Amino acid sequence: MTPAARIAAAIEIIEEIEQGLKPADDVVRQWGRSHRFAGAKDRRAISERVYAVLRRRGLYAAAGNETPRALVMADLVLGEGQARDDVVTLFSGEGHAPAPLDDDEQAVLSTLMAASGQDLPAYDVPDFMLQELTQAFGADLDDALAALDRPAPVDLRVNTLKVSREEAATILADAGIDTEPTPHSPIGLRVKGSHLITGTQAYKQGLVEPMDEGSQLAALAVAAEPGMQVLDMCAGAGGKTLAIAAAMDNSGQIYATDTDARRLGNLAPRMKRAGARNIQPLPWPQDASFEALNGKCDRVLLDVPCSGSGSWRRHPEQKWRVTPDDIERLTKTQTALLRSAAPLVKPGGRLVYITCSVLPAENEARIDAFLEAHPDFAPHSTPTGPRLAPHTHGTDGFFIRSLQRQSP
Numbered sequence: 001m002t003p004a005a006r007i008a009a010a011i012e013i014i015e016e017i018e019q020g021l022k023p024a025d026d027v028v029r030q031w032g033r034s035h036r037f038a039g040a041k042d043r044r045a046i047s048e049r050v051y052a053v054l055r056r057r058g059l060y061a062a063a064g065n066e067t068p069r070a071l072v073m074a075d076l077v078l079g080e081g082q083a084r085d086d087v088v089t090l091f092s093g094e095g096h097a098p099a100p101l102d103d104d105e106q107a108v109l110s111t112l113m114a115a116s117g118q119d120l121p122a123y124d125v126p127d128f129m130l131q132e133l134t135q136a137f138g139a140d141l142d143d144a145l146a147a148l149d150r151p152a153p154v155d156l157r158v159n160t161l162k163v164s165r166e167e168a169a170t171i172l173a174d175a176g177i178d179t180e181p182t183p184h185s186p187i188g189l190r191v192k193g194s195h196l197i198t199g200t201q202a203y204k205q206g207l208v209e210p211m212d213e214g215s216q217l218a219a220l221a222v223a224a225e226p227g228m229q230v231l232d233m234c235a236g237a238g239g240k241t242l243a244i245a246a247a248m249d250n251s252g253q254i255y256a257t258d259t260d261a262r263r264l265g266n267l268a269p270r271m272k273r274a275g276a277r278n279i280q281p282l283p284w285p286q287d288a289s290f291e292a293l294n295g296k297c298d299r300v301l302l303d304v305p306c307s308g309s310g311s312w313r314r315h316p317e318q319k320w321r322v323t324p325d326d327i328e329r330l331t332k333t334q335t336a337l338l339r340s341a342a343p344l345v346k347p348g349g350r351l352v353y354i355t356c357s358v359l360p361a362e363n364e365a366r367i368d369a370f371l372e373a374h375p376d377f378a379p380h381s382t383p384t385g386p387r388l389a390p391h392t393h394g395t396d397g398f399f400i401r402s403l404q405r406q407s408p
């Protein structure tokens, strides 16, 4: 593909992402599948362009405007320092190049050429989030936001039901994939270079699963032990459920449930691949109550739905999709989930609340309110502390609080 055809492809992909219906990585992947003529280098270049735009979308939109074509022009000018004539040449309309710039776009290009650092907003985040982010990071705000804007590494969770971390690293190395141990998680490997992990035998045989190191640490913070009764109330497709099953060495019981039956349906094949035998998928009850588990659970995991603001490295499009109304709706759900989880924990057991958000409204504020209303729960320390973030741990942003139910 020519450079101009790659630009046209990036614009097409960004147009679909901007509709807000699908995660950006799904759109990029589907484009690759339906354009087989694009080689690996083309696909990489197109994907890099798309993500460069998504990571600086706020700044680019402020500097020019927010049509996908203008956002890509902004990346060429402000991200790469391309000259005006070169941009006009790329938008030639010839062959597979994007259509020529119209008069309005020529004007946007002039504005972009004149834009200087001082004209641009200091931070590429929605205004309504800035106060929360400042509260969360204080003097580290610049470092934290810069780290949330950088691409994330590919981390793998080693399935210790089948192999040790060292064995998995050797098997991957034999397949041409070099890794290094993750610095904080004892069950993680960080992949060096770019590889399609889901195509490897190690993945197909259930030896490794792609999982951010922060997510691994969050699952380990549940501190589930063999023989325990565990409820994973927001199991989704079971990423953390499977990590907990391995920590329990397949002994005891994990009930995995979710309001989204389709996502939960993806757990069964993953359990099979992982050789996890102590997980019981549980349909979400119509009355949203789990009376049979009242006071019986050693651990209840609440990996609650959240803004995803800790995962902007992987899902930069989320930054501009979440609205203040979403945050309000999410915090209500988080409060309701905490309330319904509390009675399920047995005395001496723990409720573990996890978000992949860095916003205090979804984190500290929820826990403070919960503890105020539930004096029978008290904070229990976790090895990493409550906050993980890219600038401090090299992980996605996570909030993890373990709350122990006191014996009467």
Ligand SMILES: C[S@@+](CC[C@H](N)C(=O)[O-])C[C@H]1O[C@@H](n2cnc3c(N)ncnc32)[C@H](O)[C@@H]1O
Pocket: 233, 234, 235, 236, 237, 238, 239, 240, 241, 258, 259, 260, 263, 303, 304, 305, 306, 333, 337
């Ligand atoms: C952060 S995701 C869970 C990810 C999963 N634990 C993992 O490790 O892959 C949050 C999950 O909460 C579920 N959810 C959304 N609203 C819910 C509700 N009111 N009650 C329970 N689960 C809910 C979503 O369907 C979603 O699967």
